[in-house]
Amino acid sequence: MAAVELRKLCFRYAGSEKPALTDIDLTIEEGESILITGPSGCGKSTLVRVLMGLIPHSYPGELKGEAYVFGMDVKNTPVSRIATRCGIVFQNPDNQLFTFSVEDDVAFGPENLALPPDEIGRRVDEALRLVGIEHLRHSSPNNLSGGEQQKAAIASILSMKPSLLIFDEPTSMLDPSSSASLIQRIFELKRSLDETGGKTTVIIVEHRIDLLLKHLSRIVVVSEGRVILDGDPLRVLEDSFRKKIPINIPPLLQIYFRVKDKCGLKNPPATVKELVSMLGGPTSNG
Ligand SMILES: Nc1ncnc2c1ncn2[C@@H]1O[C@H](COP(=O)(O)OP(=O)(O)OP(=O)(O)O)[C@@H](O)[C@H]1O
Numbered sequence: 001m002a003a004v005e006l007r008k009l010c011f012r013y014a015g016s017e018k019p020a021l022t023d024i025d026l027t028i029e030e031g032e033s034i035l036i037t038g039p040s041g042c043g044k045s046t047l048v049r050v051l052m053g054l055i056p057h058s059y060p061g062e063l064k065g066e067a068y069v070f071g072m073d074v075k076n077t078p079v080s081r082i083a084t085r086c087g088i089v090f091q092n093p094d095n096q097l098f099t100f101s102v103e104d105d106v107a108f109g110p111e112n113l114a115l116p117p118d119e120i121g122r123r124v125d126e127a128l129r130l131v132g133i134e135h136l137r138h139s140s141p142n143n144l145s146g147g148e149q150q151k152a153a154i155a156s157i158l159s160m161k162p163s164l165l166i167f168d169e170p171t172s173m174l175d176p177s178s179s180a181s182l183i184q185r186i187f188e189l190k191r192s193l194d195e196t197g198g199k200t201t202v203i204i205v206e207h208r209i210d211l212l213l214k215h216l217s218r219i220v221v222v223s224e225g226r227v228i229l230d231g232d233p234l235r236v237l238e239d240s241f242r243k244k245i246p247i248n249i250p251p252l253l254q255i256y257f258r259v260k261d262k263c264g265l266k267n268p269p270a271t272v273k274e275l276v277s278m279l280g281g282p283t284s285n286g
């Protein structure tokens, strides 16, 4: 069964004349790591709201077409049921943390599932360990740094043991080095969940393509509410470059795309030094 299946999906927010999503066809298999990108206002957050059932259940509007998440039809499945399989981390973790201790926030989801107390305790311990914040369990979320709050928000989702993890611009509140370590942490997390027999699907909306590229199975580019490119990450970036689609293609790749045919380059360079060497430049110093 696919993790996500959207067929001819259209959505228009109530009171808005223009549709936010138009004719979206998208299938995401279990275990994939997908980047959804595209210019501001193109519909990325709207798309992930559909996957959580927040559209249509919390946002009024007109939804047409079909949307299934693990076979559940989002139109007639309660958000609370979808939340047992899908967890979302929003760009502002503040919206997600609302109790007086990290531990209580992380326990909130499993408590709502009415799980036995010892199972809740195990889940909280495991989620805190996975994101590396056991030492913050008794802290108030208000006293944490942006990066720590982001980790607490991720732990509060992991305690529900979701099969689909969605991140909507998780690094937007973080400095460059915290952004890099958060992205690294997300995919380490996926690997460790997969090692314990799971098949976790990751969907991430993010502008920092450079940090993500090596982790992705696919890139989906959305423009004005439509999927305009979908496929192998490098191919999608090259198509975006040639079609001048305004997404954040790493500069090194832009140079590679420009010269690869003329200079007979077969693979993208990982560093500027490697590119210089591929182009026959000096390699010895520095
Ligand atoms: N709650 C809402 N009510 C009405 N219109 C909305 C609402 N949320 C978003 N929109 C509109 O829907 C369209 C898509 O917005 P959306 O937030 O999904 O874009 P986005 O790609 O996530 O943008 P960004 O990169 O800035 O986060 C935009 O035209 C936006 O103004």
Ligand SMILES: [Mg+2]
Pocket: 044, 045, 046, 168
């Ligand atoms: Mg958005």
